[in-house]
Amino acid sequence: MPSTSHNILPRVLPFYHNWKKIYGATFLVWFGPTVRLTVSDPDLIREIFTSKSEFYEKNEAHPLVKQLEGDGLLSLKGEKWAHHRKIITPTFHMENVKLLIPVMATSIVDMMDKWSAMSSSGEVEIEVSEWFQNLTEDIITRTAFGSSYEDGKAIFKLQAQQMVLVAEAFQKVFIPGYRFLPTKRNINSWKLDKEIRKSLIKLIDRRRENSNSDNNNNVHEKCPKDLLSLMIQASNSSPSSNITVNDIVEECKSFFFAGKQTTSNLLTWTTVLLAMHPQWQLQARAEVLKVCGARDIPTKDDVVKLKTMLGTKGSIHNANCYYTWNDTNGCGAWGYKVPRGTELLIPILAVHHDQSIWGNDAKEFNPARFTEGVARAAKHPVAFIPFGLGVRTCIGQNLALLQAKLALAIILQRFSFRLAPTYQHAPTVLMLLYPQYGAPIIFQRLPQHNQDQDQGS
Numbered sequence: 001m002p003s004t005s006h007n008i009l010p011r012v013l014p015f016y017h018n019w020k021k022i023y024g025a026t027f028l029v030w031f032g033p034t035v036r037l038t039v040s041d042p043d044l045i046r047e048i049f050t051s052k053s054e055f056y057e058k059n060e061a062h063p064l065v066k067q068l069e070g071d072g073l074l075s076l077k078g079e080k081w082a083h084h085r086k087i088i089t090p091t092f093h094m095e096n097v098k099l100l101i102p103v104m105a106t107s108i109v110d111m112m113d114k115w116s117a118m119s120s121s122g123e124v125e126i127e128v129s130e131w132f133q134n135l136t137e138d139i140i141t142r143t144a145f146g147s148s149y150e151d152g153k154a155i156f157k158l159q160a161q162q163m164v165l166v167a168e169a170f171q172k173v174f175i176p177g178y179r180f181l182p183t184k185r186n187i188n189s190w191k192l193d194k195e196i197r198k199s200l201i202k203l204i205d206r207r208r209e210n211s212n213s214d215n216n217n218n219v220h221e222k223c224p225k226d227l228l229s230l231m232i233q234a235s236n237s238s239p240s241s242n243i244t245v246n247d248i249v250e251e252c253k254s255f256f257f258a259g260k261q262t263t264s265n266l267l268t269w270t271t272v273l274l275a276m277h278p279q280w281q282l283q284a285r286a287e288v289l290k291v292c293g294a295r296d297i298p299t300k301d302d303v304v305k306l307k308t309m310l311g312t313k314g315s316i317h318n319a320n321c322y323y324t325w326n327d328t329n330g331c332g333a334w335g336y337k338v339p340r341g342t343e344l345l346i347p348i349l350a351v352h353h354d355q356s357i358w359g360n361d362a363k364e365f366n367p368a369r370f371t372e373g374v375a376r377a378a379k380h381p382v383a384f385i386p387f388g389l390g391v392r393t394c395i396g397q398n399l400a401l402l403q404a405k406l407a408l409a410i411i412l413q414r415f416s417f418r419l420a421p422t423y424q425h426a427p428t429v430l431m432l433l434y435p436q437y438g439a440p441i442i443f444q445r446l447p448q449h450n451q452d453q454d455q456g457s
């Protein structure tokens with residue numbers, strides 16, 4: 001990583017005088033010749049992320065994180081990143097994502113039917129975070145693998161096992177190079193890796209054969225574009241595209257990691273908050289019933305109209321982003337310069353709770369603050385950055401928000417809910433914000449859906 005050595009300290013020290021403005025949740029760490037800054041001021045955040053993409057770059061992830069997230073979009077840099085981003089972007093265009101609504105709705109309704117069947121007395125306690133993880137896994141599998149859903153599911157199962165092994169390693173003291181030693185865990189992890197690769201290669205070969213015959217018959221016009229087919233298409237189209245099987249494997253890992261837990265956490269926290277605040281739950285339900293009725297699956301046009309639900313997304317929390325400032329001219333803010341080589345930590349969670357930006361009620365759940373749109377919710381238009389900002393902004397945000405709104409709308413149509421007495425409010429940061437002791441919620445079937453259950457049984 002580039003480092004600036006000699007003249008950093010004198011130029012960075014003045015930041016201390018601007019303590020509150022720049023640091024928010026503050027720390028400054030000397031780390032060899034590199035300085036790390038926590039940047040929580042929206043002006044500086046905007047200044048950084050509206051700069052040219054070559055002026056800042058993503059930091060190298062911890063080796064274990066890299067093992068988890070794969071060598072895909074999340075961690076790639078430079079030309080390779082730009083090339084992959086261009087290829088993959090059409091998967092996440094709103095028009096393409098909307099084509100996924102029917103399959104998303106099928107997965108959600110399937111989950112609802114299971115909850116109904118479990119609530120024979122009309123009520124059931126559900127640990128929602130586990131259920132939401134299964135749901136988002138299902139949907140990310142369809143987004144990544146499309147028509148090869150079943151094969152994709154098997155591959156993601158292996159990947160989930162792989163993630164458990166890496167998460168275990170995370171909890172141990174990190175010893176550089178340890179992951180190359182033939183310990184039991186490492187051997188298992190290597191085996192899984194080999195199996196994932198083998199299955200994907202088989203799947204890619206099969207897809208290549210099918211895509212040749214599909215192209216001839218023009219059968220896929222209305223099917224959503226999936227990650228796998230776009231990457232295979234790119235690798236077929238020209239040898240200069242340089243997309244290898246290994247690239248596809250790494251992108252699949254990246255999407256599994258980036259797309260599953262994030263969206264299930266959004267759903268979990270929003271459900272917890274609506275359970276804690278019955279008045280908002282009533283308002284959100286009233287809106288859903290008005291827009292889509294009590295039974296109909298929301299359409300793509302309905303989803304756009306759900307404004308209260310849009311407000312509840314204030315509960316999204318990705319904890320931090322890490323970048324390095326790379327422009328030799330530095331980055332100016334209030335006459336100070338962030339010199340080249342400075343590591344920048346954007347503490348999203350802290351920015352979202354900063355009273356100087358959000359007002360005295362910053363820590364309260366208040367979807368009404370988003371009524372006039374996200375840009376007007378706080379004193380600064382870029383105070384709300386759950387999906388990051390600039391060129392490296394989250395590619396999956398359309399998918400995440402659509403999926404979350406659809407799931408919440410269908411839940412609200414069928415159930416009212418409250419916190420279980422065993423719920424303990426303990427949000428914990430482990431890259432994302434987790435409910436440390438789970439999220440048990442009691443769901444009660446709404447009267448019109450009681451009838452469905454009675455008729456069905």
Ligand code: HEM
Nearest residue numbers: 073074258259262263266321386387388392394395396400
């Ligand atoms: C509520 C859900 C989500 C949240 C809060 C979220 C948040 C973020 C944030 C903050 C970043 C920037 C990270 C950084 O700069 O270090 C990011 C990047 C990314 N996200 Fe998401 N994300 C969500 C859902 C998804 C989904 C569903 C997918 C894929 C299916 C996805 C795929 C990605 C990818 C591939 C990147 C890297 C983009 C790049 O660097 O070009 N995310 N996400």
